[in-house]
Amino acid sequence: MLSVHSSFPFILVQFYFTILFITAHSFSHEAFCGEKCGNFHIPFPFYMNQSICNSSLSDDFRLSCINSTSPFLNIASQSYRVLHFFSDGVLVDFPNTTYCRQYNDLKSFGFNGNDYFGISRDNILGLYDCEDSSLCKPDCEKSIMPHCDGSPGRNSYPPCCYPLSDRSAWSADQRDGFFVFSQFGCRGFSSWVDISGNQIGKRGVKLEWAVPGNSTTPTCAANADIINATTVASGIRCECQDGYVGDGFAVGVGCLKSCIKEGKEAYGKACYSTSHGRRKTKILAGVVTSALTITSLTALFCLLRRPMKTDIFDHPSMRRSQGNVSFQKPSTIRMFTYHELEQATKGFQDAQILIDHGGGKATLYSGALMDGSRIAVHRLQCDSERELVEVLSRVEALHAVSHKNIPHILGWSVDSGYTPLVVYEYPVNGTLGEHLFQTKDETKRGLDWHHRTNIVAETANVLAFLQSEICPPIVHHELNASCIFLDEDMTVKLFGLELPTNDKKHSDVYNLGLVLLEVITGSSSDHVPSKTALQKITSGKVEEIVDPRLYYHEQPILRREQIEIVADLATRCIIFGCQNGKFHMGDVSRELVHITKDGIDGRSRRCPSTNNLEETFSNSSLLQMISMSPDSIHVPAARGFS
Known part of the structure; x- marks a missing residue:
């Protein structure tokens, strides 16, 4: 009888210390993808075109990077240059413009909203040649409309100022968009928003973003609150509660604990008390100890059982298959992150399922890595620490055997609790x-x-x-x-x-x-x-x-x-x-x-x-x-x- 356990205890110890390392660093995700376009850092849920870093929320958040300097957002077959990112929206330029104009035609910005974007009420409009001055609001003139170069200069107040937050002439479901102001005899407009309370605004049109709130799967992560959008019908966003930082979404970074340590802001594992750390260490130590105990007893059982077992592969008709089997020496196996495999399987969509055992107990998904290589990802749902140890023992045993009919294991991920993910070559x-x-x-x-x-x-x-x-x-x-x-x-x-x-x-x-x-x-x-x-x-x-x-x-x-x-x-x-x-x-x-x-x-x-x-x-x-x-x-x- 052949045994895979000669080097197995060492490999399993190495594997569980890898679990310890990953768990200890599970709060250190600082950004979802870390993508850039020019000087812009791309925040969640936006992502670059051709990127494997898909947020899984919607293709509507996909950006293209023109000349590697400016990101562009494509909505309804129209491309908008991104000028600034907000936590709740994005500032875009007027479409099809190659230079800054003091004012634009009322029909120049045709978009008025969809399931993911709406025209934000933070926009302040400068209206021109209006016949009805009752529309103009004096209280918005505290924000200075910038020139095209961003400076206030002289005569920076428009003839008529109207904040969309007023809502007397504007509503979020306005079908005509900015053309509604033609009813007041206006012929042109400009738009800007305040940036961090600065008196001088920034030109552009701010779009609020949100995701549909009727999803059957949880959208927000733990320690996050649901925020209803103001201009996107039935739309929501996720916001971390006090004491936590992050994007708040279950498919994003989530919410990391935030605190002050030694006078400096810290988050993640640094914020957890020593007692919590000791508790986590005890749990992991229990997992490792259980694994070593099971492995040692198994190895002893194999040694005792070996002389008693007849090798069925000694039969003449079976010898020709012996060339298909070998045992590998201990090797380094790739550790994938959960987000890598989540993106590879498009968020573990049902459309990616190849086989499903036991109603989700063990589900095999097809996927593609960032380099384009196809993979199969087996998601195994364990109900207890003991079952997790058994599963990982089996995976390591299969990894140690090279048999032409056993799929080659490329790697695994163990940073999702009792749900290990095993990655195979795709058949x-x-x-x-x-x-x-x-x-x-x-x-x-x-x-x-x-x-x-x-x-x-x-x-x-x-x-x-x-x-x-x-x-x-x-x-x-x-x-x-x-x-x-x-x-x-x-x-x-x-x-x-x-x-x-x-x-x-x-x-x-x-x-x-x-x-x-x-x-x-x-x-x-x-x-x-x-x-x-x-x-x-x-x-x-x-x-x-x-x-x-x-x-x-x-x-x-x-x-x-x-x-x-x-x-x-x-x-x-x-x-x-x-x-x-x-x-x-x-x-x-x-x-x-x-x-x-x-x-x-x-x-x-x-x-x-x-x-x-x-x-x-x-x-x-x-x-x-x-x-x-x-x-x-x-x-x-x-x-x-x-």
């Missing part, structure tokens, strides 16, 4: 289920028999290896066609191995039997129930359930016999797969290797175990067994048996 050819079952993707419709048998043989081989040659054994428990991914040359990459479960009813042999039936029928067990398929097989009517795309009656005798042998094997997997000592994954793997080898050699040869099945049960007696309830023949109430 480009989708899943076995996508190829077998009818899909909209024309490139993934059907597989020939050669590919089908190779895929299930590789699947059985890697499962037999993990269950018989790895200590402690790794059992899948949730095997189905959606977990069997395929790379560019149709080699199996088996996903879903990391998460341990206490559910022992689901036998891998039994589940592989269901997969074998799906390979034969080309349909999921929901469409062709296993009980129906088994009755057809045992009554000698296999051809009635064979996938029409395999053209059973047009196949040579050898191929038809292979289909019948696989059907017999599927039957035994389902009948005996859950009875201890009756049928193991190593047995299944050897038979499937025989079948694929026979296909290459061009000869037909039924396996001895198949003949034993025919000698032990007549068709009628086996049919009687299948007609019984699942419990009476020790078949679990699992998927597909109906």
Whole structure:
């Protein structure tokens, strides 16, 4: 028996000290992305075009950087140069202007609001050639309208001043925009806002930003309050409570604790008391201690168990697969940040889900890193510290094994509590289920028999290896066609191995039997129930359930016999797969290797175990067994048996 634990304790200690480091620095995020355009630092939720630093709030916050000096905001097919960022808005220039004008036409600023932006009430207007002076408000003249160069100069007060906060002639839902002032005989206007209480304003139009407040997922982070927008209908923003700093959004930096330490402002971990730090250290020490204890006991168990185990891979039919397995020396694995993977998966959107086990317990997402490389991200939800230790132990064990059918682990992230994220290379050819079952993707419709048998043989081989040659054994428990991914040359990459479960009813042999039936029928067990398929097989009517795309009656005798042998094997997997000592994954793997080898050699040869099945049960007696309830023949109430 091979063991991955010779260097495992050292690796696991190193890994948990990495957790300690990450947790200790979890409050040190100073900025969401740190992007710049010219002299502008891009604040959340805005982000640059072509950037992986998408805020996940909306594409409306995407900016472009023209000539690397000025950011531009694109709204409703119109581009606006950004002049200044506020915590609640952005100051933009008039569109299509190449130089500063003292005043602009009332129709020159056509935008009047959408779901993410509205014209802020902080704007102060200078109106020109107005026929009705009742519109003018003297109290706004305390703010001086700047010249184009920003200086006050002389005659800096406009003939008519109107603050949008007055609302007597202006409303946030104004459909006509600034053209509404034509009703007062005005022919032109300029706009500016106060900057930090400075008497001299800054030219431009301030747009308030917000996000829709009807989201089904939490928008604001912990220790943040919801702020209702004033000019964006049903819009909200998030603001950190007193004592905290940050953008306040769950997908941003969030809210970091703020305090004064030694006369200087500090935030994050520096603000937490020593007792809190000791408590956190104790918790982490408990995790590390638990991990080391489990690892040590596991290693001892493996050493004691080794002489008692027969190597199933010594069988002649299995030796050719030994070249697919190796054990790696301890290596440095990449540590991803949560935000990196969140951005790569577009905020873990449902559209990115590849497989989902247990209603979100273990979900695999597709994604793309900043360099364009595609990845698969497995999000594993742990319910306790003990379960987290077990998951991380499994991940490290899988990382230590280099097997052609185990997906390569690129790295992981552990800065999201009890929800570790494991990053894999992306298998480009989708899943076995996508190829077998009818899909909209024309490139993934059907597989020939050669590919089908190779895929299930590789699947059985890697499962037999993990269950018989790895200590402690790794059992899948949730095997189905959606977990069997395929790379560019149709080699199996088996996903879903990391998460341990206490559910022992689901036998891998039994589940592989269901997969074998799906390979034969080309349909999921929901469409062709296993009980129906088994009755057809045992009554000698296999051809009635064979996938029409395999053209059973047009196949040579050898191929038809292979289909019948696989059907017999599927039957035994389902009948005996859950009875201890009756049928193991190593047995299944050897038979499937025989079948694929026979296909290459061009000869037909039924396996001895198949003949034993025919000698032990007549068709009628086996049919009687299948007609019984699942419990009476020790078949679990699992998927597909109906």
